[in-house]
Amino acid sequence: MNLKLLALVLLICYSVNGQEFPEKAEDISPLLIGEKFPKASLLDSKGQEVLLNKLIKQKPTVLIFYRGGWCPYCNQQLASLAEAESQIIDLGYQIIAISPDDYSVLKPSIDDNKVTYLLFSDAGAKLIQEVGIGFKTPGMAKMYIKKKTKIDATEVLPVPTVMVVNTSGEILFEYINPNYKQRISEDLLISALKSLKTKL
Template identity: 55%
Template sequence: MKKLLLIFLTVLNSAVYAQIAVPKSANDIAPLLIGEKIPNVILKTSENKDADISELLKKKNTVFVFYRGGWCPYCNMHLQALAEAEKQIIDLGYQIIAVSPDSPENLKVTEEKDKVKYTLISDAGGTLINAVGISYQAPENYKEIIRKHSNGINNSLLPVPSVFVVNTQGDILFEYISPNIKQRISTELLIAVLKNLK
């Protein structure tokens, strides 16, 4: 009987998630709020190894970045700026983890191109991007590049570029989310926020 109930609940849960429509526009997202928890999922590292998000977050307070992909020039500028500020961020007691729909192989390209030493994570299937509530339907002209960079796993969704500051329990302490892909949090403002949260 317990097995039957567990199977029923799993199917019901899957059906509920399947019915949650991905917003059509970056302006229509419903992200998690300050005080809520980052959901635990298993994703992939640039080495194509499992990345247990809750285990990664337990290591240190985290600057958790979601970006569109290594193909996006605005994302690359943001990743480079974070790389330049990484020592300051580490000195304040934080690690940086950046998540995109890119495949592990394409994360490697981004690491080399943007001189990134912090952790890049692949969410090619959009599991965490959807769970955090920052996914939206990619415009038609982006679908081919998304499909290519996710190795065919994703061709329909993008994350709104976002930065979450998260504690070791996964609680969101601060967030910066901008549907305008050209607008990112400056490293100066981010550093000020991190200092204020200490």
């Protein structure tokens, strides 16, 4: 193996093992529609381990990746989804929201936003990396998050993302916007879910 090829292999391995993240939200490489969603172990608000793939097998799922309970735009999205939850359930879907928050701060997000769907912690950002939506935050951002949550924060945040997967874990729809202030509207999401029902 020549040196250039060896260097390329090492670079790929380094990135895959979670040691390297994009520096900008615009530089992420997310999984695409048609690809399989990775298996993952997450924590619920009580710190209990949950296998995400087992939940996905139960029902088609709207997966929400949000930056954290400290983010006002994320809280607005979580609250809006709570208001639209009954429509989403009636269409045959469940909602699962995931953030790099420590599990101990999930309960305030649930209470403050009147959420009855599931929120989980991916505190090490392992799943966020595997989905390809994580990027490194500047040092000031990490300090701000720690100040808000009182907990040492991960330096990795997800680009706010909505994915819809079927019970086999196949990605049927995604909305990913590097501009964290822009989120998919509930009307557009509901329309997408209605059109996807034929593929379930």
